[in-house]
Each structure stands twice: as structure tokens, then as C-alpha cells.
Amino acid sequence: MNRELREFRRLERVCLEQAALSTLDLTRSGLLKVADDCRLAAEAIEAVPPPRGVIAVAVEALKVVLTQGRPRPH
Template structure:
């Protein structure tokens, strides 16, 4: 699971870097969408992993709180 998380984060960074370099709007938009999907997949993996302690659990809860707010704003 940790390996998958690292891979999704790496792909997210790669897509964001390539989007910044892209001169075509369609390519940039596609790369940004893929980066967003990779971020969502990585966050889902992080949410499934058990917290390592009370502090880690609080950090995970704080990470998820803004995400729920952003998702509601898109609707």
C-alpha cells in the first residue's frame, strides 16, 4: 500500500510538472485532470491506512476536513 501511495504521489508531481511546461491547452487540461485523479487515489489510500497514534489520527482528520468542504463546493 505504501508503494502505491508513493507511486500515485510521484505521478501527480510528474503530471503537474508536465502541465506547467505544456503549451497546448488540451494537453494541460488533461494532465491536470490526471494529476487530480492521482491525488484523489493517494488520499484514498491514506484514508484506508490505520493511524499510527492519537496525534496521527488527529492529523488525518484535519486533512480530510478541507477535502469534504471542497467537494461540497464543486456540486
Template sequence: MNRELREFRRLERVCLEQAALSTLDLARSGLLKVADDCRIAAEAIEAKSPRGALAGAVEALKLALSATRVSHRH
């Protein structure tokens, strides 16, 4: 596992843990969305063939963020 993949998975876990502890609906919702974006980015990294690890991680995160922005507009 590469470092970027581990970091996305770690961030996903932290966001999920903090969402579980949050008493504010808005904060919980935001944390869950970030956790989902991290999961999507990590899955994209896992699915891609090895190339520039940092470039792959950045591209995966961009794709994840753009996909969630488009789907939330409707």
C-alpha cells in the first residue's frame, strides 16, 4: 500500500469517528461527505495501475470531488 492510499483511508476513519461523536447535524453531514470522498479517492487509487502515486491520488480526489458536486446539484 502506498502512502497516499493509507492517508486517504486514515482520513476516512477519522471523519467517520468524528461524525459519530458530533452532536451537530451539519457537522456530522459534512464529515460523512468528506469520509465518502476519501473512500472514493482511495478506491480510485487502488483501481489504477501504479504510476506517479501523488499524481494519481490528486487526480482521484479531483474526480471524487467533481462527481459529488455534480450529483448534489440535482
């Protein structure tokens, strides 16, 4: 679980850094959304009790990220 958590945090940081350097609004917006999703995934991993398996935690984190606050395209 720590590895997944570190990876989501690393990806969040990279996306934020690249968004700060981006000169295109669309690119910056996309990077900020990905950074936000990575942050939500990391927070979801942190919120899950440790006894569960690593794969279950990662799946749960992705479920949370994919179902929170984003309207689904029709």
C-alpha cells in the first residue's frame, strides 16, 4: 500500500509541476484534473484500514476517484 500511496503522491506532484510550466490552458487544466484525481486516490488509500490486501486498496481508491464529483459523459 505504501508503494501505491507514494506513486499517487509522486504523480500528483509531477502533474502540478508540469501544470505550472504549461503555457496552454487546456494542458494546464488537464494536468490539474489528473493531479486532483491522484490526490483523491492517495487520500482514499490513506483512509482504508490496513488489514486489506494491496490490490483491494488500489481498486477501492480508484473506485472512489472515478465516482466522485465528475459527471459521466452520455
